[in-house]
Amino acid sequence: MSTEFKVCNCNRTMPLDAQAGVQIGSALGGGALPIHSELCRREVTSYMKALDGVDDVVVACTQERSLFAEIAQQKNSVAPLRFVNIRETGGWGREAKNSIPKMAALLAAAALPEPEPVPTVAYQSSGHALIIGPAERALAWAQRLGTQLDISVLLTKGAAGEMLQERSFPVFSGERIAVSGWLGAFAVQWQQANPIDLEACTRCNACVDVCPENAIDLTYQIDLSKCKSHRDCVKACGTIGAIDFARSMTQRSGDFDLIFDLSDAPILTLHQPPQGYFAPGSNVQQQMDDALRLTQMVGEFSKPKFFLYKEKLCAHGRNGKVGCTSCIDVCSAEAVSHHGDQIKVNPNLCVGCGACTTVCPSGALAYAYPRVSDTGSRIKTILSTYAKAGGTQAALLLHNQERGAELVNQLGRLARAEGRLKGFPAHVMPLELHHIASTGIDLWLTAIAYGATHISILVTSQDAPQYVAALHAQMEVAQTILSGLGYTGVHLSLIQAQTAAQLDTGLSTIQPAQVPQQRALFNIAADKRSALELAIDHLRTHAPQPVDEIALPAGAPYGMVMVNKDSCTLCMSCVGACPESALTDNANMPQLRFIEKNCVQCGLCEKTCPENAISLVPRLLLTDAAKQAVVLNEAQPFHCISCQKPFGTAQMIENMVSKLSLHGAFAGNIDRLKMCPDCRVVDMMANKQEAVITDLKRH
Incomplete structure (x- = not known):
């Protein structure tokens, strides 16, 4: 199936002309592309004609995405429709005239098929929402949202200026609140701390009337700092029994679909809270935004x-x-x-x-979604098409779908409107990801093998600190490998930006680093270790400075295991602990062997070794020796003193005899420790039989 591209220079504000159409079309493997100027207006019939077929349609405009999608819906078009932004990402920058190869690359990537579907995770919400917070916030929002959601309220403190009115929604009060779960399945626990139980209270005001200290407000909560324990309120409440200063059962709980947390400090402090949990705190604008999102989360939902x-x-x-x-x-x-x-x-x-x-x-x-192979295919397509269109020194900017994409668009528009920002450099191609933390050294090194001279990752306030730290650590490993092979320059960087101006500054610092003279042609493997092996093999084959070994920083996924032969007893505990079959034994003799290619430096062998004889050394061994088993320690087998059958090692038996010779259970039978298991049983049975005969002779 072919693809029809609809490219517009947006009322001639981008340097796209007939010559550019020839250049882009050639890079995409076809004829010259027609360049439109008013595709969303005067030339919309050209777009409508493209919808008549069944071929994919790629529209190089995201500004009017809604309009184009609506037209396709009205025509009942079956043609798969995709959109790509070439305006803010290149056509509106200072280097727009040199951005034609980049535009071709972005169009080619947009034409790739969608990732294959994967299993989904289902959520179901009936709109039962719990609003948590002080009365002045919680009650106001309960009144607003009560017509759209099934509201319950959990007050963390009362307020003199608020009043509980008719019982139109359940109201609780409490402290030490714990929230767990996710959209449609939240479990909340709290402690009933105030003497007045709002679940039982009829709001008759009898307690308010009789309190001599005015310690009870109209949210029917007692200010215990004012209360002098007259207990007049208890008497006034009478048989209703809503007031109890000696309540023993204080633990309460409930199940909810949604949580609207208006506490000053969020109850859940996760950087990525579960879906259905909103914590705007005292920020009024954020409260309004989250309340709108809250009302939209009723029904059935799914995600990959x-x-x-x-x-x-x-x-x-x-x-x-x-x-x-x-x-x-x-x-x-x-x-x-x-x-x-x-x-x-x-x-x-x-x-x-x-x-x-x-x-x-x-x-x-x-x-899984998208798979590594899908992202690798996008990267390969972008870089190869960019080169076909005449581009040089290609660089990639990886960014998130949300805040990252927003900054990218802002930069392009400000570069066009104000002129003080440079906009996207011609050689830097943006690659939108679901999340920037989803790529690591396997994809980065593969991209460099494909010809990317620099890979930068845009970090915003949405990204958790641990993600940034992990990316730093991964970059250190990847850069160490590249520098160790003699590739000069800095190949990887993070751009931390909260504004378009900061992104503009960060992009201007990207400098091309050295890459292999011959681009890799392989497709990235789905398996991480296999993908790394392919990339590293290509980088080493074309390395300016081929080496056999590269020392890596701590935490790297490659390395060797060192064994102290004086301490190692060849008990093989490490072999049983190794999850990757990097450590193996020899069925024919006491021997500990190691295959470095399989080692992931997890440390299980080091932690399992009872003699503390193992240590890890992170490194990357680039020769065939990494695939071959090497002997870390070996010994001559110890032979059973009874049948001469080999079992264990001399050092192991010596250590066992030394440690157990003074133990009462073994002192009289120390030679039994020098026997194989079969001979031990025979010796024990013989001794037992002899003892029985002796006992019979005595009697």
Whole structure:
């Protein structure tokens, strides 16, 4: 199936003419592309004609996306429709005249097929919302939202200026509030701290009337700092029983679909709170924005299941020992947790940031939507098309869909409107991701093998600190590999920007670094370790300074295991703990072997070793020796003193005899420790039989 491209120079504000159409069309593998000037107005019939077929239609305009989509809907078009922004990302910058290769690259990427669908995670919300906070905020919003949602209120404190009116929604009060769950399945617990239980209170005002200290307000909460314990209010309440100063059952709970947290400090402090939880605090504008979003979260919802988990590759734990915790440490939504020797990912809490897949050394966690192969295909298409169109020194800017895309658009518009900002450099191509944390060294090194001279990642206030730290650490590993191979320059960087001006400044600092003279042609592998192997092999083959070994920083996913032979008893505990088969034994003799290619430096062997004989050395071995088993320690087998069958090692038996010879249970049978298991049983039975015969002779 072919693709029809509709390209517009937006009323001649971009340097797109007939010659540019020839250049772009050639790079896309076809004839000259017609360049429109008013595709959304006078020339809209050309677009409508493209919708008559079944071929994909790519419209190089996001400004009028809604209009074009509406026209397609009115025509009942079946042609797949995609949009790409070439205006703010290149056509409106100072270097717009040199941005034709970039425009061709972005058009080619937009024409790629959509990622294959994956399983989804379902949510169901009936609109039962809990508003938490002080009375002056919570009650006001309860009145506003009560006509659209099923509202309950949990007051954290009363207020003299507020009044509970007719019982149109449940009102509770409490402190020590705990919230867990997600959209449609929140569980809330709190303690009933105030003597007046609002669930039982009839709001008759009898308690207010009799209180001599005026300690009870019209939200029917007692200010205990004013109360002198006269208990007149208890008597006035009578058989209603809403007031109890000696209440013993204080724990309360409830289930809700949505949470509107108006507390000064959010109850949930996660950087990525679960869907359905909103915490605007005292910010009025944010309250209004979140309230609108709240009303839209009623019904059935779904999202992709963003991750794949392969338990067999996981290096989290073995035999009760914990090794790698990278995914747990980096998750800002607390969706990843310890689960025995494995990890567990809660798909309902997962927000799809992909940070866990980025830091996973083994590839046990993989990004599923889009897959690594999908993102790799986009990168390869962008870089190859850019080169075909005559572009040089290609660079990539990876950014998020939300705030990142917003800054990209702002920069392009301000560069056009004000002129004081430069806008996007001609050689820097933006690549929008669901989240910037979803890419790591496998994709970065592959992109550099494809010819990217620099990869920059746009970090905004939306990105959790642990994501930024993880990206820094990954970049350090990748840059160490590239520099170790002799590639000069800085290949990777973070641009931290909160404004378009800061992004403009950051883009101006991007300088091309050295890359292989020959571009890689392979497609990225789905498996992380295989993808890295392909990329590193290409980078080494064309390296300015080929080397056999590169020292890596701590935490790198490659390295060797060092064994202290004086301490190692060849008990093989490390072999049983290794999740990647990097450490193996030899069935024919006491021997500990190591395959460096398989090692992910999880540390399980180091933590499992009872003799503390193992240490890790992060490095990248680039020769074939990395794939071959090497002997770390070996010994001659110890032979059973009874049958001469080999078992264990001399050092192991010597250590065991030394430690147990003074133990009462073994002192009289120390030679039994020098026997194989079969001979021990025979010796024990013989001794027992002899003891029985002796006992019979005595009697």
